[in-house]
Amino acid sequence: MTAKRVRIIALLAISAVFLLAWAFPIIWSVLNSLKTDSDVLAYPPKLVFTPTLEAYRDVLFGSGSILPNLLSSVIISVGTTVVTMLMAVPAAYALARLRFRGKKFAGFYVLATQMLPPVGIIIPYFLVLRNIGWIDTYQGIILIYLSFSLPFAIWLLVSYFEDIPFEMEEAAYLDGASRLKTLWRIIIPQVRGGIAVTIVFVFLNAWNEFLFAVVLSGNTVRPVTVAMFNFVSVEQTLWAKLAAVSVLAMLPVVVLGVVAQKHIVKGLTVGAVKGGGRR
C-alpha cells in the first residue's frame, strides 16, 4: 500500500517537474504581458505586481496595432489548411488505393520534399515569386506553404486510408455506391480522426511559420510572427508588448488544440474497432 503511494507521489513529482519546464516560458510570457515595462525589467523579477492590460491595449488598438497582422495570419493559415486538405484527401486516397503508373515515384517525391533544408530553397522561392509578381501577396505565401504542407498532409493521411480494409469499399460498391460516394460516405467518416489531426498540424505549421514569411512577405501581408519583431529594435525591446503579442498569437493554437483533442482521441478509439467484424 505504502509502496504504491510512494510510487504515485514520485510519478506526480516527476510529472510536475516536466510540466513546469514545459509551461515556464508560457507562464513567463503571460506574466510579462500583464506587467508594465518597468516591472518587466525589475531585478530580481517581481512575482507580486499590479497587473495591467496596458500592453494588450497598446498592441491591439495603439498606433502599431497588430490586428491586421493577426488577420493576415488567419487568412494565410486558414487558406493553407483549406487548400491543403482539399488536395491532400483525394491524393492520399489515390496513393493508398488506386494503382497507377509512377505511383512509387509519386510516393517517394512526397517524402523527398520533406528532406530539403528549408533555408536552401528560400532564394529560389523568392525569385520564382518575384518573377510572377506574387511577393507580398496572400496567394504567394499560401502557394509556398502548400509546397511543404501538402506532402506532409498526404504522407500523414495515407496511413489512415491504408488502415481501412478493401472489403469495406467493395461492400459499398456492391451496395450500389459510386467511388465518390463511397469515399464520402464510407471512407472519410472513418478517417475523421486522421483528418482532424492533419488539419491541426497543417494549421499550426502555417500559423507558426516565420522563416519564409519574413522573406516573402512585405508591408501588405505581414503575419503576426513577423510583425512581433516590430517590438524588438536596436535601442530597446518592448518586452511587455512582445509578451502580449505572443500570448495573443498563442490563443488560436490553444483553442484549436482543445477543440481538436476530442477528435484526436476519438480517432484513436475508432481505430480500435475498425472493420467492425474483423477478427
Added chain:
Amino acid sequence: MSGQGQVSFRNIVKMHGEFAALKGVNFDIKPGEFFALLGPSGSGKSTTLRILAGLDAPTAGRVLIDDKDVTSTDARDRDIAMVFQSYALYPHMTVAENIAFPLEMAKLPKSEIAPAVKDAARKVKIDHLLDRKPGQLSGGQQQRCALARAIVRKARLFLLDEPLSNLDAKLRLETRAELKKLQRSLGVTAVYVTHDQEEAMTLADRMAVFMSGEIQQVGTPAEVFARPNSIDIAGFIGNPPMNLVPARYVDGDVIIAGHRLKTTATTAGERDVVVGLRPGALRLAEGGLGARVDLIEDLGDTAVLDLDCAGTMIRMRVADGNIPGEGDTISITARPQDIHLFDPATRRRL
C-alpha cells in the same frame, strides 16, 4: 424474384502475372439454386466469386447473368448482394444505417426504407439491435447484420464468401441451418464459397469443386460424394476422407496387399490403378483383406480405425458395438460398387 439470378461462366481465365488463378472455368447456376463453390484455399473459388461480383475482371472469358453479358459491367450495376468473410460492416453507422445503405444508394424514398430495414432485421432476428454500432455487437450479431444488409435490397443474386468461418463451432451449425431456411424462403439464387466440404454438402443444391484453378466436378453433393471424378476430389470430400490405395487392376479385379477384390469394371487387361475406398463402405468379413488395428478413434456412436494392411494405411469407420481392440488382426472387404478406380497418371476416374 424467381426466374431471375441465372448465372453462366464461359471459359473464364484469370491471370495474376504469370500465375493462372483460373484456367478456363465453365459452369451454370439455375435460378433459385443454392450453389456452392468448394475447394481448398488457393483453388480459385474466391476469385470466381469476385469475378461474378464484378470486383475483379477476368483476363479472358465471359460472365452472363440472366443471359446478359455483364463481363464489363460495374459491380454496382449488377444487382448483386454480397456477404463478406469479414462482414465489412460500416463501423461509423448504426445497424439500421448499415442495412439502409443499399436502399439509400438505390434512391428509395425514406418512407419505404424504414419498413424495409425493420423487415430485413426481423428476418435475421436482430430487430432489437438497430440502434447499436457494429463494434457493440457480438460476432454472430455482426454476421446477421451483414446478412440483413444483403437481403434488404432483394437483389437477384446473393453471394456469400465463407460467411460462417468467423463463428464458433456451435453458432456455425445453428447459422448454417438458418441460412438454408432463409435462402429457401426468399427464393433467391445464392452462390456460396467455402473450403469446408461439410458446409457445402449440407447447404448446397449443387456444387462446383475447385482444384488449382479448375473446376473438377459439378453436381449435387450426393453425386459428388458417390462418384468423385478425380483423386483430388475423392481425397477432399468426406470425413474422414476416402482411402486412396495404389493397386494392380487385373481383368475386373483389383489386388491390394496381395488380396483380390471384385470391382464393377469389366475391361480385360492389366494396369496400375489407385483404388478409392470410403471408410464407411468397408466392412468386416471372413476371408477378406487382412489388417492389424493400429489405432482406434472412438467418436461415441461410431469409431474410426487406423488399419495396417501389409504396410498400407487404411482408415475404416465401424458402428458402435462392433469395435475390435487395438492390436487385433481383422479381415475386411468392400462391395464391388463401393470400389472407385482412378488413373494414377491423369488422376481422373476410370
